[in-house]
């Protein structure tokens with residue numbers, strides 16, 4: 001049976017935001033979750049990106065439980081969460097931390113940046129790295145995740161806490177939907193932060209490869225390392241060497257059960273008209289229809305379900321509610337979905353990456 005622990009939030013005076021500081025009443029709960037992890041069980045926990053499914057990265061049997069619960073292909077490596085840089089010792093090779101990497105860690109840790117580095121042999125279970133010579137590591141910026149990591153005092157392997165292929169969970173209820181009965185416990189710390197996963201990067205000399213766009217943007221990294229060449233994911237031909245790849249990006253992901261297509265156009269008026277016409281035709285075919293749009297436009301559509309996943313003028317709001325929106329199409333048994341696109345600037349690159357993958361790369365340029 002899966003154990004559920006609800007942590008107590010501190011509500012600031014305005015009552016709008018919940019802050020899950022770890023107070024004494026929460027400490028006992030964190031201790032229980034840490035004990036489960038130390039005993040080789042799996043525990044889902046909130047981070048500033050999405051909920052993660054943790055297990056002791058050094059315990060092969062525990063890591064196996066993650067792959068089984070998620071139904072995750074064994075060739076897709078897990079990222080490792082640590083509480084502080086001291087824990088890098090024994091996980092990655094010391095000489096791997098170049099001044100550039102050190103600068104990135106200093107600027108973005110704790111935070112949504114996963115850095116892929118050469119793994120130290122024997123430091124963590126080979127299942128974590130799926131046999132690769134590298135491991136992705138990050139320090140999460142969430143009080144509950146950090147307290148849990150400190151209490152366990154071990155590196156924790158932590159993929160997103162969803163069944164493989166489904167959108168990542170941004171609420172404990174999403175974890176329950178996917179993994180109830182399959183994992184040891186869930187720490188409910190309310191809604192996760194960014195809403196999309198961390199940015200995964202690998203560095204070689206003066207080059208930074210974004211393997212998966214996410215919470216830290218290319219623009220932010222450029223500010224820290226203005227001389228580095230930042231490669232966007234799989235967009236550029238690389239003359240001198242093979243670009244590193246992230247095994248996870250080859251799998252279908254985030255997809256709702258209904259058929260989803262992403263619509264890209266120059267004029268918004270044209271996009272709205274095209275989508276509405278195509279939705280009307282789908283209704284006639286007997287489809288249950290859905291439109292994924294933004295707050296600025298959601299009153300313009302007529303479909304069985306019209307969801308606004310945030311404001312185009314504030315893309316962080318889109319990142320935050322995108323996965324919840326994708327899940328609600330399934331709840332309403334929508335069979336045909338058209339999604340609007342947004343700009344690829346800043347966090348928009350990660351949003352468009354997830355929209356493209358959720359639609360199985362069915363992108364219609366009108």
Ligand code: TXA
Nearest residue numbers: 049051052077078134135136159160197198246247248
């Ligand atoms: O925000 C996040 O990163 C969340 C929270 C829980 O921390 N975790 C997460 O983990 O999204 P996961 O396993 O769902 O995604 C990790 C991604 C996958 O695409 C995987 O292929 C890639 O990172 N990855 C992990 N280790 C790698 C490595 N050594 N080389 C290349 N890619 C790697």
Ligand code: MG
Nearest residue numbers: 159160161168
């Ligand atoms: Mg995932």
